[in-house]
Amino acid sequence: MNNNLKERYDSIIFDLDGTLWDSTANVATAWQTAKLEVDYIKDDITQQTVRSITGMAYDAIFEKLFPYLEPDVREEFKRKCAKYELEVLNTKGGELYPELKSTLNYLQNKYKLFVVSNCQCGYIETFLKLNQLEHVFVGHQCYGTKGQPKFQNIIDVVNDYDLKAPVYIGDTQGDYDSATKAGVPIIFATYGFGKVNNGQPLAVIDKFSDLVEVL
Known part of the structure; x- marks a missing residue:
């Protein structure tokens, strides 16, 4: 695990399924x-x-x-x-990963937090409202909004919110490819639904709460 990433980033963009919850x-x-x-x-x-x-x-x-x-x-x-x-x-709802809320509360004091997912419209909103997390995230974007690929949604979030040093958290090869294409480094969540067969993530986390140590 790379423990030298603190203070490098101004924001974190999260995937949803397999990263924040399992629905x-x-x-x-x-x-x-x-x-x-x-x-x-x-x-x-x-x-x-x-x-x-x-x-x-x-x-x-x-x-x-x-x-x-x-x-x-x-x-x-x-x-x-x-x-x-x-x-x-x-x-x-879905099953939140262990220590998700406490970890997000820690992270929001240091970073601007976002969600970018390939889901339909209303899905991210449901996740936020059901789990009372609207106040934690600054913004979000999904496939259903514009019908565009994830890498473009990542780019849009970076541009719309003028992010200077974002990092992405995801759990599939698709997340890795999308973040890389968007020019955003990725930390890979090994506890999720996929694995990286091609490429080298910035770091890996075996549980969500590892982000406290990494970031």
Whole structure:
């Protein structure tokens, strides 16, 4: 673990799923509810199904899971899933990683905090409201807002908030690639859903609270 990163950065941009919380069980429940309303989805949707696509852009998720559907039918099913997803998460939420709130409280006293995720509109807002974290984060951006790739959303946050030395926290190869393309160094969360096969993160954390030591 790199312990020489303190005082280097003015801000932290977080991925959400696999970095701040794990909502895959409840998302699977929501999508399965949508599946039971239609007759064109072949297989049940499980937590493992959701874990397999976590981190992908929302449109790409449905293209990967349901390539056999016509585009208009796939779009219809995506809308159903999105609707039930927000309904379920607004009630049940996801599982916060251990010591998340105390660690964020520590970090917000030193850095401006942001969230950038490949999720639909309303998802980050649900996470913040349900867990009473609106006051912790300065801003956020998601795929659903503009339909643009994560690296561009990272760039937008950097530019919109005039960040001089941001660092990204994420848990997949996609996070690494996006942050790198945006010109932002990344600290990799090994406890999340993925791993880095190509590239070298700035540092790694094995649990969220390691950020207190690293940053």
